Amino acid sequence: MPKPEILITGSLMPLVHExxxxxxxxxxxxxxxxxxxxxxxxxDEIRGIAGSPARGIGANLMDRxxxxxIIANYGVGYDNIDVPHxxxxxxxxxxxxxxxxxxxxxxxxxxMIMTARELSAxxxxxxxxxxxxxxxxxxxxxxxxxxxxxxxGRIGRAIAxxxxxxxxxxxxxxxxxxxxxxxxxxxxxxxxxxxxxVLLCAAPGGEATRGLINAEIFQALGAEGIFINIGRxxxxxxxxxxxxxxxxxxxxxxxxxxxxxxxxxxELMDMDHVVLLPHMASASVHTRNAMAQLLVDNLIxxxxxxxxxxxxxxxxxxxx
Numbered sequence: 273m274p275k276p277e278i279l280i281t282g283s284l285m286p287l288v289h290e291x292x293x294x295x296x297x298x299x300x301x302x303x304x305x306x307x308x309x310x311x312x313x314x315x316d317e318i319r320g321i322a323g324s325p326a327r328g329i330g331a332n333l334m335d336r337x338x339x340x341x342i343i344a345n346y347g348v349g350y351d352n353i354d355v356p357h358x359x360x361x362x363x364x365x366x367x368x369x370x371x372x373x374x375x376x377x378x379x380x381x382x383x384m385i386m387t388a389r390e391l392s393a394x395x396x397x398x399x400x401x402x403x404x405x406x407x408x409x410x411x412x413x414x415x416x417x418x419x420x421x422x423x424x425g426r427i428g429r430a431i432a433x434x435x436x437x438x439x440x441x442x443x444x445x446x447x448x449x450x451x452x453x454x455x456x457x458x459x460x461x462x463x464x465x466x467x468x469x470v471l472l473c474a475a476p477g478g479e480a481t482r483g484l485i486n487a488e489i490f491q492a493l494g495a496e497g498i499f500i501n502i503g504r505x506x507x508x509x510x511x512x513x514x515x516x517x518x519x520x521x522x523x524x525x526x527x528x529x530x531x532x533x534x535x536x537x538x539e540l541m542d543m544d545h546v547v548l549l550p551h552m553a554s555a556s557v558h559t560r561n562a563m564a565q566l567l568v569d570n571l572i573x574x575x576x577x578x579x580x581x582x583x584x585x586x587x588x589x590x591x592x
Contacts, residue, residue: 276575277317279337282324284346285564292322292568296575301327311336320571325349331357342580344570346563347554348372348427349504351477355586365587366570366580369426371562372554377430379528379553380502381438384419384470386547387498387526388412393544412498412524414438420468422461422485423475423503424450431474443467461485465492470500477504485509490516497522502553505530514539517546528553 277297280289292298299314301307318337323329325347331354334340342364343353350367358365386392390410397407419435421428424444432442432455442455445464449457458464461484465471471493475481485499486509493499499522501508510531516522518539526547530536533551540546554560566582573581583589 276319277314278320278322278571279314279318280322281329282327282346284322284324284567285560287561288322288346288564288568292571295572296320298322320344320575322346322567322571323353325352327352329353334358334361334363342366342571342574344567344580345584346567349476350584351504351506355584359586359588362588362591364574364580364589365584366567366582367584368563368566369582371566372559373426373430375556375559376427376502376553377434379549380427380431380472380474380500381434383502383526383528383547383549383553384414384435384472384498384500387500387524388414388470390524390545392547396544411496414440414470417441417469418443418467420444420458420464420471421455422446422464422471422473422507424453424455425474425476427502428472428474429453431472440470461489462492465489465497466494468493469496470498472500473503473507475503475507477506481507483507483509485513487512487516487521490521493522495520495523499525501526502528505533510537517543 275297278292279299279301281301299310301310315336316338319339319341321329321343323343323345329343329352334357340363343358344366345353346368348367348369350365353365355365389412394407418441421432421444424446435442443458443464444455445458445461458467473485485507490512514537517525524545528549529551536548540548570580570582573579
């Protein structure tokens with residue numbers, strides 16, 4: 273029996289290429305016009321995709337692959353995939369939850385501390401030889417503050433545990449109430465912003481959350497408020513965030529994600545009360561290898577055992 277043929281899109285960890293090439297016939301999809309040459313040659317044989325979140329997997333690509341059975345995505349977020357179209361085609365979509373939750377939560381806490389205590393600005397001050405002048409006292413602190421989490425999923429819960437250990441109170445907003453947590457639930461994002469000192473976004477991307485964090489939310493957060501985003505840049509109205517920081521509607525922001533990555537608005541880079549990271553919350557070798565292994569294991573689970581390990585909520589599994 274011939275080996276299943278797998279299409280690899282985007283840049284993935286070496287172990288993905290090594291393990292998939294050992295078990296299956298693999299084809300890398302290049303960028304640009306060269307992609308058509310590859311697809312014209314192999315499209316009728318492709319049964320699985322190993323996908324990078326940096327590369328969209330839309331209806332057009334799926335419909336060029338008549339035998340496609342599964343898309344294994346490298347990452348928790350899967351807004352790069354047209355999941356409704358995949359479901360309509362009875363195509364399994366998987367992601368890589370859990371294995372990165374702790375790493376991202378660590379990064380979120382680090383970003384909160386950096387932002388509240390101005391650690392990046394203070395380091396730049398020292399490197400510029402200004403220490404003899406004395407760094408000004410920081411206005412921000414996390415002592416006795418309330419953290420409002422937008423998106424209390426696996427990552428949001430891991431952040432909440434760490435923040436509680438630091439003495440912070442927790443409240444949250446989701447589309448629906450989480451029944452097995454002790455934290456107060458806010459029925460709207462605006463209510464959450466008005467009840468917290470630090471608003472942290474751990475919500476998924478996609479059209480359902482696009483631009484939800486807007487000028488109204490920043491106004492509710494207020495002049496002593498801090499905004500942190502380790503979810504998706506698309507959840508934020510980025511011009512409204514820039515304006516809120518420029519006119520001090522909010523005190524500060526710490527951002528790991530942006531609306532149009534890798535583009536970061538110059539206005540954000542020019543402000544000292546903003547901490548900026550290059551979408552690296554899960555970017556350790558340990559965690560990225562674990563994500564890569566889970567991607568591979570989902571493909572192996574499907575082709576060898578007929579069962580994916582971590583299908584996304586919208587995927588048609590288990591099949592009726």
